Amino acid sequence: MSVSFLDRAVSGVHALRPYEPGKPVEELQRELGLSDVIKLASNENPLGPGPRALAALRDATPGFAAYPDGTGFRLKHKLADHLDIDPARIALGNGSNDVIDLLARVFLGPGRAAIFSEYAFAIYALVVRAVGAEAKVAAARPRDDAMSLGHDLDRFRELLDESVRLIYIANPNNPTGTWLAPDALVAFLDAVPEDVVVVLDEAYREYMDPALLVPSRHLLDRHPNLVVTRTFSKIHGLAGLRIGYALGDANVINLVNRVRQPFNANSFAMVAAEAALDDAEHVARSASLNRTGREWLRAALTERGLATLPSQANFITVDVGRPASVVFDGLLREGVIVRPLGGYGLPQSLRVTVGTEPQNQRFIAALQRVLDGG
Numbered sequence: 001m002s003v004s005f006l007d008r009a010v011s012g013v014h015a016l017r018p019y020e021p022g023k024p025v026e027e028l029q030r031e032l033g034l035s036d037v038i039k040l041a042s043n044e045n046p047l048g049p050g051p052r053a054l055a056a057l058r059d060a061t062p063g064f065a066a067y068p069d070g071t072g073f074r075l076k077h078k079l080a081d082h083l084d085i086d087p088a089r090i091a092l093g094n095g096s097n098d099v100i101d102l103l104a105r106v107f108l109g110p111g112r113a114a115i116f117s118e119y120a121f122a123i124y125a126l127v128v129r130a131v132g133a134e135a136k137v138a139a140a141r142p143r144d145d146a147m148s149l150g151h152d153l154d155r156f157r158e159l160l161d162e163s164v165r166l167i168y169i170a171n172p173n174n175p176t177g178t179w180l181a182p183d184a185l186v187a188f189l190d191a192v193p194e195d196v197v198v199v200l201d202e203a204y205r206e207y208m209d210p211a212l213l214v215p216s217r218h219l220l221d222r223h224p225n226l227v228v229t230r231t232f233s234k235i236h237g238l239a240g241l242r243i244g245y246a247l248g249d250a251n252v253i254n255l256v257n258r259v260r261q262p263f264n265a266n267s268f269a270m271v272a273a274e275a276a277l278d279d280a281e282h283v284a285r286s287a288s289l290n291r292t293g294r295e296w297l298r299a300a301l302t303e304r305g306l307a308t309l310p311s312q313a314n315f316i317t318v319d320v321g322r323p324a325s326v327v328f329d330g331l332l333r334e335g336v337i338v339r340p341l342g343g344y345g346l347p348q349s350l351r352v353t354v355g356t357e358p359q360n361q362r363f364i365a366a367l368q369r370v371l372d373g374g
């Protein structure tokens, strides 16, 4: 008799499927015998880490055998200086996904609920359901809206009830690239009960037009129920090292530290992150390359009659007007890896990360060939 381990799993796991990451470059090269594959699928920085982070990693002293500093003393103090915040208000994570998960483990469980948007970052549904909590999904803005498929905070408010303990907001959101007007977010925070924790995920903050930035550091002081998460995976180019953090009220951060594995942030990630914080030049160069590339891509896609979503992030989501999985496969054969969004409920959309200028040109040329051929 074979055991159905699915029946034995906690109920929240039944609704989950393993997360499908973007295909690794090496795998596609092996499969197709291609040598020159580009990956524009995981919103990584095409410039990689900055020179300061690389130099710090080269000179890193911690060694492989020693456990990392479980308090993250140096990185937290560096962040504290940068952000003018008490280190007791910072929790480090093995990527910001880790702190997003830790917050669910602190505040959610069976009989409790979290709100997030339709077409929001996939990790929210994963962490909420994994702990047996209810996911209340707020309908996104309509397609013909200026902020097409973006978060609709009015819908969030309608879903508030006694069971809701946590709200996840991504600004900008992945995979839509959409953002919230700062005053809309401020009004939302004023309306949410002060014992409901609002997680503002700012993974792409550094890519935004400065005029659109939410004053999140200032809002943290006004709203003890606000938690802001940030990462070194995106503009700092350190996704492979896994390091991110949460900022919040010291009492909330204390709860996160209760469930956190003591060595969740590794030595090398912390060393690189510290140096990356000092590399304003690399951040500026990356943001500028992204802005130019994003505008160029958007124009090139629009010129070909394809509808794109507005984006303040380092990617563009495009409606290819046919099953995106077919276009995705065609692009793979051209050696270009992008992200099909069927898993997000957008079966005609692809998300493409803004690359370097030659990478963007290669993507558009390959897309043209695929669309012409099919």
Ligand SMILES: *Cc1c(COP(=O)(O)O)cnc(C)c1O
Pocket (backbone or CB within 6 Å): 043, 094, 095, 096, 097, 098, 121, 170, 173, 174, 201, 203, 230, 231, 232, 233, 234, 239, 242, 243, 244
């Ligand atoms: C990429 C991304 C993150 C960052 O994940 P890490 O675990 O820090 O690599 C967080 N939120 C969103 C919306 C993202 O797209």
